[in-house]
Amino acid sequence: MVLAIADKAPLIDWHALAPEITLACVAILVLVFDLFLKKSSSWRTSKFAAIGILAALIPVITLAIDGTNRSLFGGAYVVDNFALAFKAFFIIGAYLVVLIGADYIREGDYFQSEFWFLLLVSVLGMSAISSSRDLISIFVALETVTIPTFVMAGWARRNLKSNEAAMKYYLIGVMSSAVMLYGMSFIAGMSGSTLLSDIEQYFSQNDVPALASVAIILTIIGFAFKISAVPFHQWAPDTYEGAPTPVTAFLSVLSKAAGFVGLIILLQFGFLPDSDIWSVVVYAMVVASLVVGNFTALKQTNIVRMLSYSSIAQGGFILLPLTFLGTETLLPRASALESTIIYLSIYLLANIGAFACVIAISKRTRSGDISSYAGLGKRDPFLAICLSIFLFSLAGIPPFAGWFAKFVMFRSALDVGTAPAVILAVIAGVASVVAFVYYANVVKRMWLEEPAAQEEIAEKAASEGGLLIKSRTDVTVAPAVKLAIVLCAIATVVLGVLPGIIAKVGELVTSVS
């Protein structure tokens, strides 16, 4: 009798779950903590959230030092180098988002502790998805990532655009989940298991029914919505523009990356034997994202919209190596995974940095219009230099880290060496030149144009002691935002000169899987 009970109770490796447990506890504690705070000091919850997120990094580090691969729940949940690298990626990214968002959320008319609660829950989902190796756990983790962000996108309650953003995002999100789930249900039905390792085994048999292709493609399309790959991207620019900017940074980098991680896990650990079916779909999405994302970004006049189209194009780059996951030889496969991880990390730094600058700048100008960036080089050289670094990095100009991201991506394509791969590399090469145009356009405005006349008048009035209107140039950049900008900028430059550091991480990750 006793034996039977012991048999039923699963053995849980608490250490392996420590990062998620920490995040969950911090999320709840943020809410509880807020109960004891006066309304005027509930901004303190952001500090608590920031510290809590960093605390979750500790178990990740101890797990990495420990180094053993842990497998829980019958293989549905795995902690290996791959999972740990992404956990660290999400946690560091979330910390940066808290830094750039704290001031923003505090100063606007927002609920505060609830915001951080939702953000932490979303990060919890990201951390969990890195370890999931089972259809159900992937789906649940992905929903844990997205559902809080539906609410976060509409956080500016009185702003119609923000409401619209949340609404669109919600509808598309739910629909894409439905599509994905539909596909997954077929796969589970055919293979008789939700475990990816079983599914892989099932697919490697020869007599897979034709329905399998439909199921796989439906699942991938579900993910394509989450990562806003063309042609499933329409929701993204509106949502990104309407949402509060820190939320946009969170969506366009972290929650998008979570989608990528889920897709990588599915393709790598589940669908690999059937790669000839999905690699065509991925190939088409890469080309479409590169072309549509870049050419549409050229026309944008709003910086956030420009960045959101650029992130669609960047998504094409991130997706590119995955096209070649199915290539027979081991080396291209490893290099494809490496490239994705390296690209995501470098993209995270540059994009969050860019959004941090946008937040700092729009606080002054109250405008997201690219033309309002004219003459920023003179008004605020610090922000202008940092934003230039981030934009050049996104464009892939050495000596900033972005060049290496682009490089490893080209490398994975040429490593495969087949004609379609080389053609894809050339398309990506041309696309990256097109991308430079819209990044450079902002840089050009900042450095080559004179500040707008109105701005000058306001500045002059302020310098002459005009007390009537408080000039917006007096608004200082919040220290936390500045910290985020400086951290991202330093990392971008250092990784650009010594990319070996990030390459090492990439190597570690792929050595196991």
Add this chain to the structure above:
Amino acid sequence: MDTFEDWALSLAVFLPLVGMVGVLLTPKRAELAQKSIALGSAVLTLIVGVVIVTRFDWSNSATQLGVSKQWIPLINARYDIGVDGIGLPLLLLSMFTTVLVIIYSWDHFPEPHNPKGFLALMLLLAVGMNGTFVSQDLILFFIFFEIVLLPMFFMIGVWGGPNRKYASLKFFLFTLFGSALMLLGFLALFFLSDANTFSITGLTAMAQDGTLNIDKTTALWIFGGLFLGFAIKVPMFPFHTWLPDAHTEAPTQGSVLLAAILLKLGTYGFVKIAMPILPEASQTWAPYIGGLAVIGIIYGSLCCLAQTDVKRLIAFSSVAHMGFVMLGISTRTEFGMNAALFGMVAHGLITGMLFFCAGSIQHRFDTREISRLGGLLTTTPRLGWILGFSAMASLGLPGLAGFWGEFPAVLSAFNPAEGQSVELFRVYMVIAAIGTVLAAGYLLWMFQRVAFGEVKEEFKDKHIHDVHMTEWLAWTPILALIVVLGVYPDILFRYFAAPVSALFGA
């Protein structure tokens, strides 16, 4: 001794970077400090360069003073630097020009003044230029090749003429397009052959003993990628359209550096990377390269005849002159290669000098319109004669440096490498020879209109300074070198001889 040899080239590359940081750390108003730091670091770099020359064995064809350290193990890229007889003269030219340009800048800062930013960019540019000439690893080469873009983009965009925004972006986009394909070419070279290395010397050696094992068609495509990257930089017809705009809008200092060094990055890439690593593909491509080169010569010259702006005229003359260099390279003979290399240095000095003159004319007369100028020999005789001297050098007058680049290049086309159509190259030779006549035409005509004749009404009563102190300091070394190289070209040729004959497997 040993430690110096280990550090010399790294110092040559990164001393300007130290200078740049120094300039950036000085307060904005301390202009004198900024200038002194910039000049100091540039002069120190040049001194390092001179010491390198004394330690350099020119009879040895191998790369010397090499350092090879691990850099990005994941992609097999190394921090692999070294210099050979081809790179050394260009490295020195780059150091030398940087010093002179900083001296010239002393009291010639273009609008909007801001010496701090201007000098910092110039030093960053020096890092990129010096680095490109010493890189022995393709990825490192690519990085330095690209680093050059940023400072030049800002130099043109911020300190340039009225149409600067257009020109700076055009410059950047053209080059970026080329270098994106060039990078793909490098990667394809790595993966589609048995190379497994990015080392330039390693790849060259493998190409020579035939162990590179690259598919013939693939090699042609890869060469195409490299060709685009380098040809845009040179620039060869029909990729030259960025050049007149960039040159015309750039501040004088930018134009000088563009002409003297940046264009050489392209030809250097052909000589050092594209040709030796892909010898068979380059053999197939050579007639086309030669053809574009002579079209460039004639087209550039005809455009020069049509220009009304002194600076734009000099810019187009660059297209023509680089055509001679490319013609020399395309013959794939030792003779042609030597001529091309000499032509690169000579063009750097002479056209750089012409741009200095154009800048000083603009500074004094506030115009570069040929029709408004005139009688330069009356108003400012010294400046006029210097312009005349440079024009003579540029048209290839024997006894001056330009001759040794142009004349042998034309001659080399008489006898191209084995496997090339002799008739075709002889036709090229004739066309190029006509180009030399045209060069004499447009340069002399320009000089005549600018320097001879009556002073125009609007400048008659104005007091216009002749060449002053900083200009003399910046220019005398160039003028002297033009004469020295013209009279005794062997000081350069001796450096080229060994590595060039090694390129052809001798």
